[in-house]
Amino acid sequence: MGNLVAIVGRPNVGKSTLFNRLTNTRSAIVNEESGTTRDRQYGKVEWCGREFSIVDTGGWVVNSDDIFEEEINKQVSIAIEEADVILFVVDSVNGTTDLDDHVASILRRTTKPVILVANKIDSNEQRYASAQFYSLGLGDPFCLSAINGSGTGDLLDTILARLTPDEQSVQVEDVPRIAVVGRPNAGKSSIINAFIGEDRNIVTDIAGTTRDSIHTRYNKFGFDFILVDTAGIRKKGKITEDIEYYSVIRSIRAIEASDVCVLMIDAERGIEGQDMNIFSLIQKNKKGLVVCVNKWDLVQDKSTKAIKTFETAIRNRFAPFTDFPIIFTSAITKQRIFKVLETVKEVYENRKRQIPTARLNEEMLAAIEAYPPPAHKGKYVKIKYVTQLKGAYVPTFIFFCNLPQWVKEPYKRYLENQIRSKWKFGGTPINIFMRQK
Numbered sequence: 001m002g003n004l005v006a007i008v009g010r011p012n013v014g015k016s017t018l019f020n021r022l023t024n025t026r027s028a029i030v031n032e033e034s035g036t037t038r039d040r041q042y043g044k045v046e047w048c049g050r051e052f053s054i055v056d057t058g059g060w061v062v063n064s065d066d067i068f069e070e071e072i073n074k075q076v077s078i079a080i081e082e083a084d085v086i087l088f089v090v091d092s093v094n095g096t097t098d099l100d101d102h103v104a105s106i107l108r109r110t111t112k113p114v115i116l117v118a119n120k121i122d123s124n125e126q127r128y129a130s131a132q133f134y135s136l137g138l139g140d141p142f143c144l145s146a147i148n149g150s151g152t153g154d155l156l157d158t159i160l161a162r163l164t165p166d167e168q169s170v171q172v173e174d175v176p177r178i179a180v181v182g183r184p185n186a187g188k189s190s191i192i193n194a195f196i197g198e199d200r201n202i203v204t205d206i207a208g209t210t211r212d213s214i215h216t217r218y219n220k221f222g223f224d225f226i227l228v229d230t231a232g233i234r235k236k237g238k239i240t241e242d243i244e245y246y247s248v249i250r251s252i253r254a255i256e257a258s259d260v261c262v263l264m265i266d267a268e269r270g271i272e273g274q275d276m277n278i279f280s281l282i283q284k285n286k287k288g289l290v291v292c293v294n295k296w297d298l299v300q301d302k303s304t305k306a307i308k309t310f311e312t313a314i315r316n317r318f319a320p321f322t323d324f325p326i327i328f329t330s331a332i333t334k335q336r337i338f339k340v341l342e343t344v345k346e347v348y349e350n351r352k353r354q355i356p357t358a359r360l361n362e363e364m365l366a367a368i369e370a371y372p373p374p375a376h377k378g379k380y381v382k383i384k385y386v387t388q389l390k391g392a393y394v395p396t397f398i399f400f401c402n403l404p405q406w407v408k409e410p411y412k413r414y415l416e417n418q419i420r421s422k423w424k425f426g427g428t429p430i431n432i433f434m435r436q437k
Contacts, residue, residue: 003052003163004253005045006083008076008107010099013091014119018146019043019056022156042252042281047156052163053252055083069102076103080110082249085162087155088138092118092129096136104136113162116141117155122148175217176225176348179254181282182264183274187294190331191264192216192227195341223341225348228254251278260288260347260427262340267295267310267328271317279318286394288347288428289324292340297330320413323420324427347427353395355423357387360397367418376406383407384437396431404434 007015023043041056057075079086088107090100107114118130118141133141142158144151180188195218216227255261261282265275282289291314296302307328315322325343329336364386373381381403389396397419401407412432419430 003084004082005052005054005085005087005159005163006079007054007056007087007089008072008079008103009089010072010097010103013089014146015056015089016041018087018089018117018119018144018152019054021146021149021152022054042248042284045156047160050160050163052084052159053256055079055249055252069099072099072103073106076106078249080106080112083112084164085159086110086112086114087117087159088114089117089119090133090136090141091120092126092133092143093120095129095132100136104138108137114138115155115158115162118143119146121145121151176260176344177228177258178225178260178262178344179228179251179258179287180262180264181251181254181278183266183272183278186264186266187331188264191262191292191294191329191337191340194331194334194337195227221338221341223345225344228258248274248277248281251281255281255285255287258287259351260290260344262290262292262344265291265293265314267293267299271314276317283321283429286429286431288344288351289321290340290343290347290427291318291324291326293326293328294331296328297333297335321429323425343427346424350425351395351428353423353425354390355388360386360388363422364399364415364418367415371414373401373407373411376403379403379406381406392431394429394431395425396433398433398435400435400437402437404436407434 007019009015019041022045043054045052045054057079086107088103090096116133116136116138118133121127121130121143122145127143130141130143142151142155144155146152180192182188196216218225218227255278263275263278263282265271279289293310293314299306310328311326314326318324325347327336327339327343329340331337365383368383373383375381381401383399383401385400387398387400389398397415399407399415412434415432416430419425
């Protein structure tokens, strides 16, 4: 399981700036108006050859003007429940506030490692200002400036020291790992129970898996894989929690630990923002995807036309990635449950598919000839040769050409669509790279 680091703190102390700095992106929107898109607050950090995930909790809990305290409580409690290390960001220009004291008092009670980050320290004189944060009782403040990046390297070293090393070595090789993800109440638990059936003795919980997702070895009807289940495992927090928010944070780990994700969508409610968030997490992590429209037994209109309309709507929302299977199921009546397992297996095999180089060149060079890349400033891009990378995590194709920098997204998409139309890569993302000949 990947490690998860959470950033907490009151508004406008520079959480998003720190997030952007650590993930080397500009993806979190920095002018924090409440309700800015939520899936942007999740990223991966690489440092010294190790990788961990980071979540800016402030971006997920909607801050409303009058009840800062309640929202902060929610953020902090979620961080304490879900994260392995907590970064508590404070603002050295404005000093400590009542809200900071309040957060510190909650964090002092947790057993999780907490790192106190004094942000906005741009010069050596300002370092003296950080001494006031000793009053929070959380140890030495880490002085840094998220805007210009000074001090962030030391912070990353400290984070790595506090994270437990990944127990990656325990994993069973070549067994597909399947995560069932989706919004609360979309039927994740019911479908897992339907998979497993009453014969509970087939289930072996693999020991040593982290506390947040149950890994179940599933071995029957000729299928053999590991189910990564996130559905309702842990006790609920004492406070009234934002369940929707939890579902995304929970999904992060399950998605990262899996090869293929089954995204459950509630047939009665259709696609909502939360489904889009979870979908974008699957995309960012380059995982296989099977969309499962559950509770189909409750829908009145089951005509072929209704199914077509629903499918089109889903593909339109998830564009440009549209090549994935959609299955209409009912966990209660066990309708098409078997189909889900078969499809998951297919998607997993598609991820592993290797196309012989000769066939690849024969088909793709013809497609390129039929529709060559657009000329750029009077220069023509010539693609000479294509090969598929061996043993890549996602099917990866490398096209060798004379001017790789001028092949733009739309043309790469054309190439991807050509590959998908000629070979079976349904449900799996494809990487396309242009390289200098």
